[in-house]
Amino acid sequence: MNIKLxxxxxxxxxxxxxxxxxxxxxxxTPKFPPVEIKAFTGSQKGDQVHIRFKxxxxxxxxxxxxxxxxxxxxAWFIDEGNTLPFPLKYWRHRHIVQKIDENYSLIxxxxxxxxxxxxxDRMIHPAMLMAFKPRKKIYRDYFGI
Numbered sequence: 306m307n308i309k310l311x312x313x314x315x316x317x318x319x320x321x322x323x324x325x326x327x328x329x330x331x332x333x334t335p336k337f338p339p340v341e342i343k344a345f346t347g348s349q350k351g352d353q354v355h356i357r358f359k360x361x362x363x364x365x366x367x368x369x370x371x372x373x374x375x376x377x378x379x380a381w382f383i384d385e386g387n388t389l390p391f392p393l394k395y396w397r398h399r400h401i402v403q404k405i406d407e408n409y410s411l412i413x414x415x416x417x418x419x420x421x422x423x424x425x426d427r428m429i430h431p432a433m434l435m436a437f438k439p440r441k442k443i444y445r446d447y448f449g450i
Contacts, residue, residue, distance in 0.1 A: 306426040308416040308434055312441045314448035318404040321412065321448060322348075322380035325400060330354070332443055335436055348382045348400070349373045364390035368398070379403040392429065395419035412444050 314321060325348045334340055334356070343365070344355040352370040357363060365388050373382035379401055386396030399415040414437060420426050 306418055306430050308437060310414045310437060310441060312412045312444045313450060314410055314412055314444050315450055316410055316448050317407055318380055318402045318410040319375060321410045322402045329447060332447055333440055354384060366390055392420040392425055393418055394421055414440060
């Protein structure tokens with residue numbers, strides 16, 4: 306299944322991408338269920354993000370940054386899950402910041418996930434969408450518009 310959200314923000318695309326750091330990650334972390342950030346080493350290839358859900362059964366979610374880059378039109382990094390909470394079996398999140406002009410950018414969250422079967426994918430899709438949709442407001446508040 307795929308979720309793709311786009312948010313226009315103020316700032317040059319490279320400056321916006323440079324701010325994908327722990328501070329922004331903390332702002333983007335959902336308030337419910339509560340999570341603990343166990344590790345955040347950055348947004349470049351080889352970095353890792355590790356969160357633990359602070360409600361039983363205390364699932365860990367560990368994603369590795371497997372790619373990052375930029376060109377004259379966009380900057381990006383990709384995280385892939387290596388330890389995922391039930392029922393997820395696959396996770397790939399492309400974080401893309403596209404240049405609109407010198408003063409504005411478009412942040413794109415392009416998420417692909419899978420569970421053990423397509424029916425379950427469709428069943429949890431609305432919950433996943435609701436978990437990521439608040440990012441639009443957080444991005445606008447964080448970067449301005």
